[in-house]
Amino acid sequence: MDFLGDGLRRAFALLGSADAEVYGIALLTLKVGCVATILACAAGIPVGYTLATKRFWGRRAALTVVNTALAFPTVVVGLLLYGLLSRRGPLGGLQWLYTWQAIVLGDVILAFPIAAALSAAAVQGVDPRVRRTAETLGAGPWRAAWTVAREARFALAAVITAAFGQTVAEVGAAMIVGGNIRGATRTLTTAVALYTAQGDFGLALALGIVLLIVALLVNVALQVLQGRGHA
């Protein structure tokens, strides 16, 4: 159990020493997490809203697909993306393999079903009279959607939090398509995996604690934003 205490001591020492490499890894993790969360939510929340509010052929099938995609193994996504992004793959021309953009792409694919499925559930939880009221008062589709989203803001904030949690905690795809290159694509999770494999449990635990602190800061920021709303 000594390594736990050692890990904690080293975590705070690392944070206090302003280690450039650790801050670089933390900042890259934050950047990848934020960009991937914004993209996944920008695509997933409208899809969730549509699944929750519109009646169209294939809606149930689409919901099932989205819910199933929640259980998509991250390494499988990494493997598929590796095939697509490798030099001979259909997206090889982008030259994204082993770049932070590739990690973002993998995270977006993994976080999109979370954003879509949970926002569909969030919107379904809103009193149907809200959308009817907006429509009877002459709101167009966008204003009606915005009105419903305002009513579901707490649940939608939880959707964003969950999507962000997925993107910063993901390791399988990031390892395969990012390559865990020091100073370029090493994120907190891939670094933890590396140092654990090398037997440096203390440093791995220290980076794990940094990851938790990053997640905590983002959640606090979201809470503050939510706190501005009233009933």
Add this chain to the structure above:
Amino acid sequence: MLELRGVRHDYDGRTVLELDAFALKPGMLTAVVGPNGSGKSTLLRLLALLERPTAGAILLDGAVVADPRRRPSTRERRRVTLVEQRPMLLRGTVRDNIAYGLRARGRSATAAATAAAAAADRLGCAGLLDRRRHELSEGEVQRVAIARALAIEPDVLLLDEPASAADRAAAQTLYRTLAEERARRPLAVCLASHQLEDAYRWSDDLRALADGRLSPVTPENLFRVDLPPAGADGMTHAPVGPLAIAVIAERTGPAILAVPPTDIFVSRAPLASSARNVFSGLVTRVARHRPGTVHVTADFGVELVATVTQEAARELGLAPGVPVTFAFKASAVQVF
């Protein structure tokens, strides 16, 4: 102005509304009355262009705006508005709510807030402008919802049980405001109500709905029943609340019973007669109907309405709380 033609509407394969023709005219108040589940709310949702009919068409100024394939545009929807039976206020203050429709139409925040204050004033809710939905009573929410609907100056205003949460005084204020609004501009109003007195007093046209169809009879004394099999003489007793109403019926199972108010004999005590239905209760309301006649409502465990002349009402001393007997023949009861 707003018209349904050959409209049928199904939910889960069950027909809940079937109307050959139904039209709302500018400046007129149409009341739709009928028992719960008769299709009133479905009718209003179709008129509000919120749903497309399963069959038939909805026309606005003679042009089809909704049918099974055509979805109305936002511009078309903006000419009609609906206040639901249990209206919902959106997030924000009462002022934000009343201004919502105006903001949706591109009015500036200042202009919308000014118009919202004026609309609130007309409905007597100017003092509520800065409150939020959880700070309002049910009746206040209903008033705000009507102010919110009037603020957008629709061509057609649809109201589902608009006075259900209001006391008598508030209901009268509401109907007076609607009358003033219609005097000011050619607003078509359609309201679904179970308050027959109000419907008679304030509407220009009264329609009764029963089982999703326009009823061929007057809207009083309509009951949804489950008819037991008739005896050899063709007579059966339909349970209506605590009453067993004797009817001549050739059918069994779910049906609508109608007791025409003009076919009810009213007396202070039971009389020997051929009437198979004789019920004693207390008068709850006496209201003027058409010139020379009054509607007498009495409670027998369920309410029944009878039409008598003003002279008869005076002679019998009919007033709320007075014991009364209603009698009508089994053959007078209509079954459909």
